[in-house]
Amino acid sequence: MKGSIIRSVDAMAGFADNGQASVIATVVTENGAVGQAACCVGASVGTNEAPYLFDGGEAMGGKGVFKAAESIKNILGPALIGQDAACQSRCDEIMLGFDKAAVGANAMAALSCAVLKAGANAMNIPLYRHLGGSRAFSMPLPEYLGASGSVRYGGSENAGYQPNYYFIAYDFPSYKEATEALWEVLMNWEDYIRDFLGVKMTYTTGIAIPKGCLENDEQLWQMMTRIINESGYSGRIGLHVDMAAGCFYDPETKLYNGLFSAEPKNREQMIELVVKMAEEYPFVVIEDPLQDQDFEGFVEITRRTGIQILGDDLYATDLERLKKGIKMGAGNAVRIDVAHIGTIAEAAEAAQYAYEHNFGLYGGAERGEGWSSCDYAVGFNCAIVQNMGLYFGANRLLEIETEIGERALFPGKRGIWGKRFQLR
């Protein structure tokens, strides 16, 4: 019997790094290879995402995942036993034969990723190569979270900890050099924040600016710009903001509340503000600047800014939405996240479509998969991967860069979509 045939599937209800409950799937093949993967709910959840299965009730705020674990153990798992873990598309096809809402997209995503990992391990090849084949030789740009939000200006209870600000290193010859420069900036930023707030926060634990410390986020943009310049990396390290604007949007009044400042803003004011950010501050990537039904607004921002306008909640890794957006020119890059859609096969399909239509690919990383996101990003040839620029993600990417060797391709500033950074 072929060693990569799936022998057993198991699941448990565990915890995710973001503090949420997480369903964890484990796949074991005939030759003893193990693949384990997790899926949890994100910090902000877009309205277009595939449906997750939760326990409901009182325990764990209704967001427990014992039911999702059961659906892996009793429904999806049994259907995969005897299949070849190395044949991802066949396994995903079988899973997609079930009703996604009934079994849970979270259960499906965890199991699909676990199959991928078990397949790679059974064949004894790295995960990124199993996903991307010999084409998986490009490194993503490193970025790391420098500041996250909270209910800083009131207005929205759904905002999680958005907006999130990342420092992103782009004009460097290799991932390794980019990451060292990025580390210097984050160290200087930590020092600055300690003096500013009187409390020590490190990039590893997250830097969150509490209520009452800022009048508006523009002060923060000035502070971050200053640190980049003083560190000597102006024009080589920039900023990425995930605005998750949909979380601040009130469909009744059509206003954005508590985003960047206490004043509510209408659509036109938001667009002008985003254009200003791209012109006056070193923002090179702006993610979800408007609520996730405003395709036209994304088109206008993309046209007027010249930087990377990234659709996360806008697209939710969904192929049909992506086709519509690409046709219109809504943004110029898409976030690829298996957890948003359900299976590796569907994520790969969206990634391939974007790739063929000159849309940038951004590897998502928050739904419980930890630094495996690095392998997914390299496997999909993502030009940027979320928050893997330092720390354990960087440890994995440095390993991959060494493994690929001299032919490892680092995109440099071409890794940023948007006409300001591209040849054409």
Add this chain to the structure above:
Amino acid sequence: MNGTFIKAVTARQVFSGRGHPAIEATVITENGARGTVQCTAGISIGTHEVAFAYDGGNRWRGMGVSRAVENVKNIIGPAIIGMDAAKQAEVDHVILNLGGQDAKQRLGGNAVAAVSAAVLKAGATALGVPLYHHIGGARAVTLPCASFGCVSGSNRYGAGRHAGSKPTYSFVAYDFSSFSEAAYALWEVVHDWQATVKHRFGIRPANVSPGYTSGGFCPIAPGMVESDREIWGMLTETICRRGFENRIGLQVDVASDSFYNKETGLYSGLFERGDRNRDEQIAKIMEMAHDYPFVIVEDPLNEDDFEGHAYLAEHSGIQVVGDDLFATNPARVEKGVTMGTANCVLLKVNQIGSISESLEMIHLAYANGYGVMPCSSRGENTDICDYSVGINAGTIRESCLGAPGNRFLEIEKELGPRAKFAGISGIKGKKFEREAGR
């Protein structure tokens, strides 16, 4: 040839769990098993030992470890290739005596610790047994009381000279029938707490990194509260609101040395504005143990106050842990044991150097009725869970949700009915001895 024999040893510089440079060593055995471990030196820059642990200079703020990496590749590695990775003591003995007795000083404590722990992990994988089993054998069945961070400190009230982010507070779930039951209850309380803090102060908890085990600490900044007593009240209310009174308690790492002035003998800016002398500090800790649900207190007094720590162990009734007090140093533990100083030793596995030295130190503590509380601040990451079960630790420092929580759940499942939850009897202190019927 035996599959567990060491075939190759490599090393590189990586980011540690604290985000600084660390050394990572990988040991590979003949049957292809790998053990990879990182170690971040716990030794502060400026001491004699450091010259070999850190590169100095401008790059990486002087904390680069390329020399330690070279020492692993060129000296330590070649000396242990061909040895049996399953025989930890033999390998450690060779490493600790490379070129004479002060090998750790010459090669770097971080280089030695990383290789020693990588040998342990490679040995376990080569044998095909879980790490906790390789450490503790068939005896390794205890899951610790479940804990998770909730508040970190700072120079909140002025005068904390090197306060860093101390004191740190955690929730500890102890009166439950299994680890998973305790961990899920802990999750409820932690989430309630995080929502409370978010609404009141607009702050978020520290992330739980996939590679670092502590997290959840909410950084309460200067000016947000009048004194820490306010925080203790809020924490207690959260526990009670969730219905876990006397089942979930509090743990604090006071790190009192950061607030202690050796000249004046006063503790300043600790828990509140102003100074306290030694007796007042002892009274404050007694108050915490009696009026609030504290069950574990760490480094409540300055590191040389053996008598004071003995008094607290005798009279507070709760678990008194020595970290700076014992400094993972066997001589200091021996002195403490003779005097009845504290009742539990904090264990940073990679701090002492080799795995064998850590195990000897644990043996010394256990042989004298002391507890051992593992803490993953030296690069142990989620392996800390295996260390904890491997030594049957009753308590662990704030590592029971997120990635380490998952590892504990996995171990619990693997042990099945044999799994034992430490519960009340896992906590040292007279109060818990009575409750556990010891």
